[in-house]
Amino acid sequence: MRLNTLLLAFGLSASLRGVQAETEVENSIASIWDDFKNAVNCGACQVTAGLGEDFMVDVFTGLCKISGVEDPDVCAGIIEKEGPALHDAFNALQLNSDTSKTLCASLVGLCKYPEVHTYSLTFPSPKPKTVRPPPSGKTPLKVVHFSDTHVDLLYEPGSNYKCSKPICCRSWSDEDAPENTEHPCGPFGNTKCDPPQILQESLHAAIADIKPEFSIYTGDVVAHDIWLVDKAEALKGLNATYSAMEKDIGTVYAAIGNHDTAPLNLFPADASHEADPQWAYDTLAEDWYALTGIPSVKSADQFASYSAELQAAEDAGQRAWLIAHIPSGVPDHFRDHSEYFDQIVQRYDATISGLFYGHTHRDGFQIAYSDYNNREWNTATAMGYVAPAVTPTEGSPSFRVYEVDPVTFGVLDYTQYIANISDPSFQTKPEWVPYYSAKADYGSKISPPLTDPKAEISPAFWHNVTVAMERDPTVFQDYWARRSRGFEVESCDDDCMKNEICLLRAANAQYNCDKPKAFDFSKRDGQEGDILLEKEPHIDCDHAGMATLVSKMAHRAKLERRRELEGDDA
Structure with a gap:
């Protein structure tokens, strides 16, 4: 590990701002970039704590620019906004601590995940012998689930959709302006852009036509111009x-997304921190009170978590839905937090009818088990539904309609709707049409089949869907294509399929089979840790921010270093 070399490079100057000549700045950053290429590893990630805040911001801005992973203004904007908070986080940690390794594993992918700290939560009462109630057989309710709208209030029809920024369809330059570009975006949106307000109006009209009993929205309102977004x-x-x-x-129950503050991703519990998001909590409390009329959300003085609400529901013989933005089992969910949350889910599994998420921009689900070492249909205890996005950056805009038992609030079925962005009529009047049905498209594939419209699509049902995927890869490939609504479907070989099925069976993140090895080039071709170097790693828009930026810089640095070594070998 060439950590000492990197530290020496970081010590070249107290601050790059003291370098006056442009060539001196470029030469200093170029020297640090050369050392960065030799030291992109777990130790180097953690060494951020040893840098001064201003120096860290200057260095990473320079590295971002020289790497070419984003335009210079995007590099500067993202790092200037998020850098100070990231510096504070690392500065409070000890080098080689589990917490620092967790951050470097989850956010950048440069450390191995440390073991989850064993801790058993205490609950107001022992778990009763209650089990999930059977369906009532009564006429189901319709409930709409939509997520990740990311409406761009500055969307400009006719502007360039092939720009160099993280999102397009704005006049970032004269060449991007309407009438000046060969790639004009349509009035209702483009896959390289966040959606305009007119698409949101179309979405709302389609939801209103469904006449749902109520709707749920799982967060992420703000657009992806993250290098510019302010309060x-x-x-x-x-x-x-x-x-x-x-x-x-009408009535919508909502959750906060990681983009719903500025800077994004920052929700410090310390109210004295300069990134304190209390203003966002207060605003959302007012907005949500208007949507639901529930007095308990009129004030944002208390944090969420609601374990007491689950106990109250259990005592009253009621069922509960849990809604949040980030699914508890995905790789960017901290594993310790996921473990402790899963303990809550297991304790109240008979009370929780379902969990509902967004964030990934892709269609999916996750299953919780009472025994993750024995993941079978009879140990499947809770079901997490992950809705795809309205923003079209990962596929056609979409929303979901659940058929819900009016007594048990169990999900009996759902239909995914899309507005096909590839259809020429989309730019005139998007038509929101059924894309697939959970029970119709999966129920006949499992053993035994489940097609009864009154039956719940339970955790056991979804486990059996994953078994069907293992038994018949075409079932998996159909699921894989539906994730992005058929848009730019990536290939997924046998190893990819095994890892994805493992992810579906892991509402507890430590069991999702993810290994942060995307930037580990320590092994040669054909060995563990090697990846296809010529291909930039796919990073979804919902993971945007400084962590993504550093990840892309690390990949670019390792790619260049590998080529240099191969050149030397030749």
């Missing part, structure tokens, strides 16, 4: 989106 823009987006929901749809 004023975030507030404008939150108020505009939730006001439109109130006017067009």
